[in-house]
Amino acid sequence: MSIDVLIIAGNARSLVANRGDLIRDMLSVGLLVAAAVPIADYLTEVEELGIQIHPINMGRTGVNPLQDLLTLLSLRKLIMQVKPKVVFGYTVKAVVYGSLAAKSAGVPRIYSMITGLGHVFTTDSAKTRRLRRIISVLYLAGLACNHKVFFQNPDDRQEFIDRGILRYPEKSVRIYGSGVDMQHFARKPLPEGPMVFLFIGRLLIEKGIAEFCEAARVVSADFPQARFIAVGPLDPKLPHACTQEDLECWKAQGVVEFVGGVKDVRPWIERCSVFVLPSYREGTPRSVLEAMSMGRAIITSDAPGCRETVVEGENGFLVEPRQSVPLADAMRIFLEQPALVLRMSEASRQLVERYYDVHKVNKGILEVMELA
Template identity: 45%
Template sequence: MSILVIASLAESLINFRGPLLAALQAKGMQVHVAAPNLPEDSAVHQQLKALGYVVHNVPMRRTGTNPVADAFTLWQLWRLMRSIQPSHVLGYTIKPVIYGSLAAWLAGVPRRFALITGLGYAFQGQAKALGGLRALVQRLYGLALRRTDKVFFQNPDDQALFRNLGLLPPGTPSCVVNGSGVDVEAFAVAPVPPVPHFLLIARLLGDKGVREYAQAAQLTRALYPQARFSLVGWLDENPDAIAQSELDAWVKAGTLDFMGRLSDVRPAIEACSVYVLPSYREGTPRTVLEAMAMGRAVITTDAPGCRETVVDGDNGFLVQVKSVDALVEAMTRFITDPTLSTRMGQRGRQIAEEKYDVHKVNAVMLKEMGLA
């Protein structure tokens, strides 16, 4: 048997799906991976090849809805599947799910699976111009998902939404898994520093709550100058991206310590005392799981995907979406009671081990795919 795993971002095959690919390989499957920007001389290509996977570079624009480009992606994926004839296909994120599932159906792949890791800008954006885009994406989802054998979701809210919108037909089975999981051995517990130090790791997008984080940092620092606020991430081509000028202003004012894009986020998490993710909606936020595994308390929003990771008052605090005041209040509680971050961080580690261990998450996926 063989499986083709399709991604829209090459690095995610290692960073997010590495343990899953290894688990599939351990079951005796030949593992093929496909993503854009994977030429043979790229570091990611070489890493994947060294792990024993067959690597395919496919044309795919991660964002945008150019019909010619997307049709070419569909055709190329169909050609690839006709060539390698996998027994299983798994796509994750919007375009790999839509075009990967359709191509697999057209190519006659026996077992077809989709993993919904979040909704994306087409669902979450508020601009009126998004009405047509949203309708198109939902129609394409409906076409693709009714041709899958099973759809995996990372939180029950997304599953319910897809069912209610009719994107997931009644006859198509679905399953909620606990996110992408986290390697609790690689993300080991680290001592909590004594100085209040908050951290956000995210693509620099509006719907990740980056602006709210910056505003809350500015207000909190005015009251507690000793507090530090760090930001890890990168500017994105998404229409909802933070502008370079905004980022420059925060850094110049001393509001945020911008650390850029890190290949290894563990040193940044180790340096913080509390992890913050004010996102509007997630699948299940991987960075929160990593912070929990390293023994960090979490402030996140009472939003789909985020609320699953935090028991309010136990391993962190849940705050209202888009509420700067609620963020400031939660941050202040950690500053005025230094014992909270250590106690809540210990509970976060326990929850990560019990619920989000990547090997437990992958075992569920393999079982649901008939590969256990």
Template identity: 40%
Template sequence: MGTTAACVIGFRGELIKDLVARGHEVYAFALDYNQDSSARVSKLGAVPVNYVFSRAGLNPIGDFLNTLRLKRQFRRLGPDVVLTYFAKPVIFGTIAARLAGVRRVVGMLEGLGYVFTDDPAGESLKDRLLRHVQVTLYRFSLPLLERLIFLNRDDPKDLVERYGLRVKESTVLGGIGLDLDRFNYSAPETNPVTFLFVGRLLREKGINEYVEAARLTKERFPETRFLVLGGLDEENPGGLSKKELMLLVERNVVEYPGYVEDVPEWIRQASVFVLPSYREGLPRSTQEAMAMGRAVITTDVPGCRETVESHDNGILVPAGDVQSLADAMAHFIENPDLVVSMGREGRRIAEERYDVRCVNSSLIAFLEGPQSANALKNSV
């Protein structure tokens, strides 16, 4: 049980197929199924189930009523185990499942989110209040879980240990897995060296640092290319505006192709992948770039630092530090052999840590628990 249908298809598809292959009946919950996405989930072998919840709303009455509705859905379906992931589903989905009498609930936090992200610009009163509310909700819901799964080593320290939360069992998974055949190795081009950013165009993802470092680097190395893939979110106060982005494109600072479906094809065009984020769970985009043999520049923050062994497969820089980011870019431009050697090491690490078959084996073991009966029904 997560949020969007796109997430179910893109990030849970392989898990669903593996569960179905083992004889499990899978119900895949999402907020926004349409005819097309429902058909795609059905093709994976799962039963798509719509549910109602506000992804980012702060209406306690609405959340309470939606939790009761979700409880009734669980009671009607009668799953043996529920997997909840992302913050709101872990909190309210867990409560609803236990109210419905589900015996086993496993939660997965793929990151702590912007509420727990240290912004170089400082923390607002609103952020502190939201963090307090979320910790209070976690204090009530996390003890109801059989197991809580994290993707990196920092998150359990910054959540469970820091706030003294009670959790029965916790595990660091280290990534949600990739199809390494789809994201296969290709030798990177180095003439010119091309940098790639993939992510929502938000401040906390480091887009401002990326475009400013691109501007500085272009002054020294005008032939260098800077690609940007990701959606605009102009309603977010930290989002890059369309006007700002188009101005950067007009000035030849960055290239922005708009919405693209074939991300691997764009990774193939890149020499080095860049993610200057302020905090992540364990970034899928970085794993994809590593699997395809791309060196990485990312920040020395939770989640991001897990993907890079500095100067083996990439370079770590401080969050919010434009000059350090530009210096790292210049280092690759001046030493193009590192693009190739670090890219090969990234592929090796991806094969060792991020193979979806190995990751799914661990997840399925947690879901099946001590009893591996093939008749279990799972809700993801």
């Protein structure tokens, strides 16, 4: 058996949500595609993508030498079995061990996508500094095997060059995130009634959920009619997840409405006026692109990955990360000048049309891979 492309996924959810459109575009040009998906968080939805699925043992977080060696060997065995012409990995372990396995198995072309640097690069403790050194070395080894490396924002690319992780900058290719399906996330009219600020994301410290809740608490004292909604799951197994105690405390304040995880975020985006993501760092935040595509003004962080989605004062505002006061100030601007919401919502949709249409993004990726 021989296939055209083997995608090595970091987790099942992201293969469906973030790579589904890319897979469909690959299939539309006649490519035979397969994906290696970690068993730990396997979802049956991946079987609906119309490609071969190969479950593998690959931990999502942590560095366990024995487990990682087994991951490398199992990936090499799979690659030798399916004989892909191209291997494409994303997230740390998929990039590192997928690239090394592909190189050792003699795969002609190897590509990786850096979808963000994660909590190891956004926090600074003795533990994360040690992990950062280890991960940097692993990245260096893995990316040395690559023909091209896709970066979703220029800050991540520059950091890899500055740290000596990417030895040959000419291998790098800048893309506009994973793109967004503008038909699926179609433009919707703004809601009537009180202004609604919406956060969508996992309840992680680095997503800025604490700053969102604190800003909401402060702003609600002056604008009690405003609503604040947080959509997303609490997964205590993830590094830097908020604690259950944090969540209960925020709920007790009675300001932010917590919805939990949902399968379809569109109804929630439709009922919001302004989308808010005060994240500390992203690749390119998909949730922001989805909100922009549906025509929503944005407040997000002046941080890598986030800052690329906002033209300051045109489709939203950039705020200092890790601080609730600038976030509250930006919310107040919208509440005091509600006409801005409509103007900026139109600008958001235009920016998506110009840069982030998923089919434009995917066409660029396939051309670089020589698959278009």
